[in-house]
Amino acid sequence: MYKNLETLEWNLNNKVEFINIISHELRTPLNIILGAQKLLTLNINEEGNKLENKINFIKYLASIQSNSYRLQRIINNFIDITDFELGMSKLNLSNDDIVKVVKNIVKHASFVANRKGINILLATNVKQKIMAFDKEKIERIILNLLSNAIKFSENNKEIDIILLDKKEKIQLLVIDQGIGIPRDKLSNLFDSFVQVDKSLTRNHEGSGTGLSVVKSFVKLHNGSVSVKSKENAGTSFMIELPSNIVPGSRASYLSDEDINIIQKIQIEFSDICEISYEYNN
Template sequence: MDNLLSASEIREAPDSKDMANSSNNYTNINIECLDLVPIAMIVQKNMEIIYVNDEFCKLLHCNKDIILGRSVSELLQLNVKSNSINRMKELDEVSNGEYKINDFQGNEIYIEIKSNSRLLEDSHYEFITFSDVSTDKKKYNDTREKAERKQLKEELLESKELYKRLVDILPDGISIHDGITYSFVSNSYARMLGYDNPKELVGKRVNEVVSKESLELMKQRVETLLSDDKIFPRVEYKFITKQGGTKDVESTSVRFCHNNELNILSSIRDITDKKKFEENRLLLERAMEYDKLKTEFFSNMSHELRTPLNILLSSLQLIEMYTERENNINIKSIRKYTGIMKQNCYRLLRLINNLLDITKIDSGFYQLNMCNHDIVKVVEDITQSVAEYIKGKDIEVVFDTDVEEKIIGCDADKIERVILNLLSNAIKFTKPGGRIEINIHDSLDSINITVRDTGSGIPKDKINNIFDRFIQADKSLSRRSEGTGIGLALVKSLIEMHGGSISVTSNYGEYTQFSIFIPARFLSTDEKSIICNASASNKFDNERIEKMSIEFSDIYM
């Protein structure tokens, strides 16, 4: 190269007079001596490298031919990374400082550059040394990384402690489990279940905490949650406390992945007080409703008692008036009013009987006289008696059965009473020209008796409560049919005492149908009542007529 100085050229030192203007003239120095300098070094003249020592070639793993003729800025800029400590700049002089560069083998190294420049013989010389500071830099970086890691660890621990305190002061209890075993439990979660330390629950199986009645629901939700990533809405569970009691909680859960394993984060909220409040509210509402029913019952009772008493008193006054006329006693009128008096006495007797029977059933003193009877004959006989009794009402009564005889264990008197009560209701609410159907169907292991009428029907808002005590579809005192609202409640109790059931279907304004199911069980000798020697078929007609008179006493023929 034209700009390289040979040893002979450097040895031809200029005259001392020519060097008078520069006290630092190095051209009389043999540049080859710089190879002895134990540090990487290059010389640059007018932005072109004219000398490279062996130490520099060792540092950058290159040979001199690659370096000579280039500029230092160009050389380092070609190999320096964009994130170097100090970016090289295209300046007249190389800036002192540290740089991160790649050597010619692609290794990343840190170097420290020191430069000194001089103007010699109208040329700009730069004497630049390079020091490998990678080891020191690595130590510095390692130290800094350790300090940063330590700081991050401290911050993480502080953050973890902060989150733990935050979790512990939450009113909801927090737990983490895999669907089987607890791995984390907050203080509030442990306290909620009566544990002094959360560690008592860590490692414990989840199904040991959930009560039996909530266990199946918990299993279903866990299986669904582990297979589908979603947040469940809150649901109520019963949890078992450490003391063995139960606690009502409301829980919600969400799954998350930790260490490539699915876990479930659950929060629970104690709703024991809320449940108690709700139960107390319901009890209060029921008490208020019951109190309302009692008020209505006593109002109806007063009406039921007062009406027949008024009629009795009026009839007695009329009879007294007729009997005062010794020469003109109207026997026909007297018989008319004694009949009215008798009917109203039956009304009072029916009311008293129903009240006494309900009281006996409640106290457990009501007993059935169970015998083997032909249930078809029992129902058919009472139906025929009723049809004859109400023939003046212009209501058709039809009896039908798919079995001629069916012997089952029952109390015939109570079955008659049930059928009479249902027929009484059907007659009350069926207008002249209507129809009442009584059907018996044999289902082998049970007997189905239905009583259907074409009467006014039952409103939809009353049908679910029709068997409750003191309930009437029409509660007004001006209703077209009398009653206290305990007849159907008594019927239901009598059927259930037989081990059966009763239900009702109705379409308001069209029909009402009561369906009775009684087990078809034949009684052994030991199961029969002691009065079974008296057959129901041996009853006197007068006795049956009196029963009908009592049951139909609130129906005016």
């Protein structure tokens, strides 16, 4: 009985902490959006250098857009976690080329990583792998892992993405050279209401929901996710997914969907940096 009470108290404490974190994460971008809106209003009412005003407009609009995406990310993650725990999550499976999806993500995510002097390197043992997966969810999985890798890596480091065809399954590894995760935090890393390190996360921003979403989406695919990490030596996430084919579903051989993937990167990377309009156009 005492053990059950301790477990219940632990869960309640973590949920309270989670609500506090979410409240902070929602309040911060809202304050930035409101501040940018006020500055825009002041610039509209002021006379003076039109070029300077235009530059300010672009800067404030970029801030509004980036923080709106940040809010969207928090809300998306919260809804996805809740849906999964309630058994309401569904997969939209189709037979597609997982290699092309990963390559497309790496191509566009490199734009953000390069701003920190970080190189994303992709290695694969197969040119094409047609298998059944939910493209939207797989993109979210990879972007969440890449976002963390970039966020917790110092400048001028590398991130390795390794995609391996193991015949009946595929392995996807995301390996960074970042600050690492304390050993005693690894067991709870994917829990819905737990953060690895409150001071660490506060320094880098983030609600701590991304890895829980990753675990949920991987489980929906009947896959597994694991992590190895050492403090000050980097972290390695490995995802394994069954490489099944959906009967009656034709392989679509995905075309490049640059506009869609750019917007997804803007959402998932919104707590890393603002992504300029030049990248959006």
